[in-house]
Amino acid sequence: EVLLLESGxxxxxxxGSLRLSCAASGFTFxxxxxLWVRQAxxxxxxxxxxxxxxGGNIDVADSVKGRFTISRDNVxxxxxxxxxxxxxxxxxxxxxxxxxxxxxxLYPDHWGQGTLVTVSS
Amino acid sequence: xxxxxxxxSVSVSPGQTAxxxxxxxxxSNKYVYWYQQKSGQAPVLVIYEDTKRPSGxxxxxxxxxxxxxxxxxxxxxxxxxxxxxxxYSTDSTGQGVFGGxxxxxxx
Numbered sequence: 001e002v003l004l005l006e007s008g009x010x011x012x013x014x015x016g017s018l019r020l021s022c023a024a025s026g027f028t029f030x031x032x033x034x035l036w037v038r039q040a041x042x043x044x045x046x047x048x049x050x051x052x053x054x055g056g057n058i059d060v061a062d063s064v065k066g067r068f069t070i071s072r073d074n075v076x077x078x079x080x081x082x083x084x085x086x087x088x089x090x091x092x093x094x095x096x097x098x099x100x101x102x103x104x105x106l107y108p109d110h111w112g113q114g115t116l117v118t119v120s121s
Numbered sequence: 122x123x124x125x126x127x128x129x130s131v132s133v134s135p136g137q138t139a140x141x142x143x144x145x146x147x148x149s150n151k152y153v154y155w156y157q158q159k160s161g162q163a164p165v166l167v168i169y170e171d172t173k174r175p176s177g178x179x180x181x182x183x184x185x186x187x188x189x190x191x192x193x194x195x196x197x198x199x200x201x202x203x204x205x206x207x208x209y210s211t212d213s214t215g216q217g218v219f220g221g222x223x224x225x226x227x228x
Contacts, residue, residue, distance in 0.1 A: 035217070045156075045164065045207055047217035059216055062122075095163060104170070105211050107154045111163040 002026045002110040004096045009115030012086055016119070020081040022096030022112055030054075030074040033099035033106055036081050038092040039114075046092075050099065050106060051079065064090075086119045093117075123147060123212035125220035132226045139195040141223045143208030146189060153191035154209040155184060157202075158222075164207065168193060195225070203227045 035050035097108035133139035168184035
């Protein structure tokens with residue numbers, strides 16, 4: 001069974017930093033792209049960032065470019081999201097997701113349960 | 122920036138058919154994916170590559186695409202289908218894009 005378990009969310013002040021982690025199990029981690037998606041309270045889903053299986057190819061949404069950094073550790077089967085210079089509008093549930101393998105497009109096929117990040121003074 | 126447009130809400134009576142549209146300029150040469158999200162839960166993939174259904178997804182869920190519009194159809198809707206549904210595709214750079222979501226109410 002594919003399992004993705006996010007951690008690291010919490011309350012942080014504007015301008016602060018937070019590092020999210022996602023521990024994967026139940027599949028061969030080092031052959032899948034991984035990504036982060038967020039959902040502000042009462043709002044829709046927003047694609048944030050993806051990372052290739054080896055970590056050499058990274059893509060970032062304009063809304064967080066220069067502030068958020070995705071990374072991965074294939075030995076620990078984990079993906080991370082370092083979030084700096086946080087703003088109130090970054091308040092959201094952050095989901096870790098696995099990208100499908102061998103598909104014509106990159107798309108998430110399994111999701112974690114999410115971790116809540118609240119940016120407030 | 123690339124956008125996918127969905128109706129905010131769709132209502133359907135139990136046993137009837139619900140159709141949710143997703144429109145976008147680039148969809149004529151891109152696949153569309155559909156996710157169901159129940160309240161307080163993570164999204165679940167229900168349709169991939171326009172028309173394919175993952176294992177475990179009921180047959181009442183189907184997808185189609187024509188030109189710049191993709192459609193998710195729920196045939197014989199059940200109370201359990203009362204959820205938010207999101208379409209997804211990729212832009213010209215390969216970045217993911219979600220539609221704004223459609224709340225399906227079964228009543």
